Amino acid sequence: MSAYAMDKLFESVRDKGHVCVGLDTAAEYIPPAERHRCNCDADAVLAYNRALVDAVIDTAACFKVQIAYYEEMGVAGLSAYAQTLKYIRQRGALVIADVKRSDIADTADRYARAHFCGDFEADFVTLSPYMGMDSIDPWLALAENREKGAFVLLRTSNKGMRDFEYLHIVQDDTNKKDRRLYHAVGDKLAKLAEDHKTKSGYGIFGAVVGADPKSGDEREEALEIRRLYKDLFFLIPGYGAQGGAADDAALLLREGNGGVVNASRSILKAWTKDAAGMDMEKVDNNFAASSARKAALEMRDAIRAAVQKS
């Protein structure tokens, strides 16, 4: 029986917890001995990614690969990106292509084929909504055909989200008050989810909602976002190195599911703490992978504990 990527992700969260391991792998995050063993950084990154995938595959709900880190290395980097996606999928795990694409019409169709088929095939992509729903809708047909998914930027956790996402808006066609731009985006996505639901109960496309440290009003805001958009599965960045904690992330979950929480550097670079004082020649990818596994397990358990508490 066929299932959408969102159904598989739902099951993965149920079985393995909420951790999305972000492979934003810069060459400088790799143990120096391993980096210098390879002829080029792109090869070193690929080898490192493989070691990490193997180490956390039973702990991670999914992986997220940030394409910027690969684009920086040019054509060789994008080849490592393609091979990273392929390796994750061959191992039977789910992968989100963090590409935040933002284009319309025929161009969006081309992007959809680029990231749902061929060299760069992923299970999910991330999308940016500024240009409107005709930058999101063109992804739907191929997503349905190939059982893929997407996460659209809704309310992110960076400081700059106050510049536009957070602006108050006036909409004549609704009586709702205190509306911000991200509500307008969320309402469109909720409608799309209602019209394109998966077995899990969540829509085929979800949303990116940040887990920045929350107190007072921001806590209310997170709870409201979760309440308003109950059919949207959330990709939740901002954990760990970006300051978010398990409690913040738990606010955005729904009945213990409905979201994955991404951590990149706190897992990718976990070895740097464990290796303090060691002979760097002895720190290899195995060492780093076991540090990553420990960090991912701790994160999984911290989020599970926060969910039980809430």
Next chain:
Amino acid sequence: MSAYAMDKLFESVRDKGHVCVGLDTAAEYIPPAERHRCNCDADAVLAYNRALVDAVIDTAACFKVQIAYYEEMGVAGLSAYAQTLKYIRQRGALVIADVKRSDIADTADRYARAHFCGDFEADFVTLSPYMGMDSIDPWLALAENREKGAFVLLRTSNKGMRDFEYLHIVQDDTNKKDRRLYHAVGDKLAKLAEDHKTKSGYGIFGAVVGADPKSGDEREEALEIRRLYKDLFFLIPGYGAQGGAADDAALLLREGNGGVVNASRSILKAWTKDAAGMDMEKVDNNFAASSARKAALEMRDAIRAAVQKS
């Protein structure tokens, strides 16, 4: 003496007119005989691009390469993308990487290095502002260092722009009335341009403003955008196959400069009209290139005529 990409573009518009030739080159836009002569579509696209660049280089203010068309072809496609950019720059012309990137912090830095250096080096990129100015500002340092530029999505010409760009907003810190989201974006970009001006008088970063067919209110809107954001150089898509005409584009220019008007399919596929009834075996890249040149010249002259009329 050094000059920013925006200065060079200003001079290029003065000397060559306003046409930005969009190399959104799908393999199916290439004469079939040429396409089948190549072993793979990526090679055919690169050969076609080179022929077109040669044909229009004295007529085009700059080129724009839409990366989606290359991503669709995977790693081989991105290699053709890299070689297309390299060829344009070697020939001394300016190129805009239409990538609409949209990310923050370290990720934005990586993207900046990806598109301002190395395999994918371009003179300009396009950016999407949804996440806020911390998705734009990180590009500045490298742009200054390497004399590059960017165009940020402001008010586009697709139908969906009414979903979010066009929403009315409430801003307590301004007395201005009838404000839409794109005004908030424009004001931030205007401030950035004021703080980072080039010799041409325009800011180091400009904006993407669509040239959809305008009448009545929309005409006023275009004139207002040009008036409000006089220091922003505009990248104007929507011409030709997308329905915009020379008069619409001219509304967005300033004293005969201040903008380039992109056309892709109407130039890339101009040969299909000229070749009607011909033996397709005889339609080669030279034929297509001369049709493209004719289309680009007509477009250049139509915009110049519209500017003189206005």
